[in-house]
Amino acid sequence: MPTPYFEVAHLTKHFSTDESTVAAIQDVSFSLQKGQFLSILGPSGCGKSTLFNLIAGLMQPDCGDIRLQGESMLLRPGLTGYMLQKDLLLPWRTIADNIVLPKALHGTRRQAALKSAVSDIAACGLRDLLNRRPDECSGGQRQRAALVRTLQTGKPLLLLDEPFGALDAITRLHLQALLTEIATKKRLTILFVTHDVDEALLLSDAILVMGTAPGRILRQYTLEEPRPRTMRVLSQPEFIRVKGEILTLLDKEVTADA
Numbered sequence: 540m541p542t543p544y545f546e547v548a549h550l551t552k553h554f555s556t557d558e559s560t561v562a563a564i565q566d567v568s569f570s571l572q573k574g575q576f577l578s579i580l581g582p583s584g585c586g587k588s589t590l591f592n593l594i595a596g597l598m599q600p601d602c603g604d605i606r607l608q609g610e611s612m613l614l615r616p617g618l619t620g621y622m623l624q625k626d627l628l629l630p631w632r633t634i635a636d637n638i639v640l641p642k643a644l645h646g647t648r649r650q651a652a653l654k655s656a657v658s659d660i661a662a663c664g665l666r667d668l669l670n671r672r673p674d675e676c677s678g679g680q681r682q683r684a685a686l687v688r689t690l691q692t693g694k695p696l697l698l699l700d701e702p703f704g705a706l707d708a709i710t711r712l713h714l715q716a717l718l719t720e721i722a723t724k725k726r727l728t729i730l731f732v733t734h735d736v737d738e739a740l741l742l743s744d745a746i747l748v749m750g751t752a753p754g755r756i757l758r759q760y761t762l763e764e765p766r767p768r769t770m771r772v773l774s775q776p777e778f779i780r781v782k783g784e785i786l787t788l789l790d791k792e793v794t795a796d797a
């Protein structure tokens with residue numbers, strides 16, 4: 540077996556509070572090849588953001604390993620671009636100054652950073668918004684700016700935590716297509732948290748369905764249908780079957796939790 544490009548092996552993380560200890564992630568394992576798109580579905584509290592925080596190196600696991608090209612990432616954080624659940628654009632900076640931030644933090648001058656972002660800015664339709672502040676933009680515009688900012692990290696592995704969660708259906712479709720196009724062009728490997736089963740089916744090479752208490756993988760799916768896909772795939776029998784199974788799994792989790 541060739542070494543996978545990215546691998547999570549037996550990852551476990553507990554949190555202790557005054558009242559109790561929570562197994563936020565327990566024995567989570569999966570792997571991806573370069574350029575693959577993985578979606579993670581699961582009820583609130585099943586450990587999706589914790590998994591991302593561990594992969595991003597923002598916290599250490601109790602046990603297990605995370606490997607990129609066979610090398611542990613635990614001692615080498617900073618190998619991922621991370622778009623958090625909230626867009627976290629800095630409100631006092633313009634869209635342009637938010638976008639250049641990842642490169643500016645590494646010493647690149649503003650003009651040079653902006654120049655290297657030009658194609659992403661154009662692809663995401665932000666050319667006319669560069670001088671606005673985030674509070675002068677719509678939700679969809681802010682999400683596009685956050686996506687472009689994440690792309691400027693230049694990292695080959697992206698963690699996107701519900702990036703389109705708060706958007707209307709049309710804006711969401713537009714951004715899904717955009718993300719697929721950019722990811723394919725740059726051969727990015729993407730881990731994507733969503734609560735939308737159709738979105739996962741449309742975008743992914745693989746889907747993890749997680750359960751809660753303890754946060755663990757219930758099922759892993761591989762979708763062979765080539766990407767990019769159109770909404771039409773959702774009416775194919777195989778997609779309908781997988782969607783039904785996923786919804787049943789999620790329903791059981793939510794019911795068990797109630």
Ligand SMILES: Nc1ncnc2c1ncn2[C@@H]1O[C@H](COP(=O)(O)OP(=O)(O)OP(=O)(O)O)[C@@H](O)[C@H]1O
Nearest residue numbers: 554555556561563582583584585586587588589590
């Ligand atoms: N810093 C922390 N201290 C204590 N418990 C935590 C901490 N962070 C997360 N948890 C707990 O760990 C579990 C997993 O949380 P996490 O935020 O990873 O869930 P999630 O799947 O991202 O949920 P959501 O879909 O609501 O974003 C939850 O029970 C949560 O309360």
Ligand SMILES: [Mg+2]
Nearest residue numbers: 587588589624
């Ligand atoms: Mg979360």
